[in-house]
Amino acid sequence: MTPLDRVLSSKNAVLAFGGIIALATAFTIFGNDTPLFPPPEDPTGDPATWSIDQLRRWLDLRNLHPSPTATREELLERVRLNIRRPQ
Known part of the structure; x- marks a missing residue:
């Protein structure tokens, strides 16, 4: 041994x-x-410049779970409807 x-x-x-x-x-x-x-940071800037993954992540973080078959345009529209603008 x-x-x-x-x-x-x-x-x-x-x-x-x-x-x-x-x-x-x-x-x-x-x-x-x-x-x-x-966790990844929240995307910033203009949503029109975000990738599809960033759009999905933004929606997921707000419990607005997007459809897996949603197009980029649909995701962008949903983000724009739910984004809060500073007043």
Whole structure:
């Protein structure tokens, strides 16, 4: 049996590796305030220049779930009807 085989078959090595993985997982879930994948920012500017994905995201963030078959023009019209202009 080689030294590498002895290390890999050792219960202590397996437990140590499992502990490291458990600590890294716990830190990722509970240890930091920033999310691992922050949500994309709200699109800004003129909606006419937004991509289809940006139009869909804007509507989704406001619980105005667009139809999957909606065209770009339909999405743009729906955004324009629901956008709040500063007064």
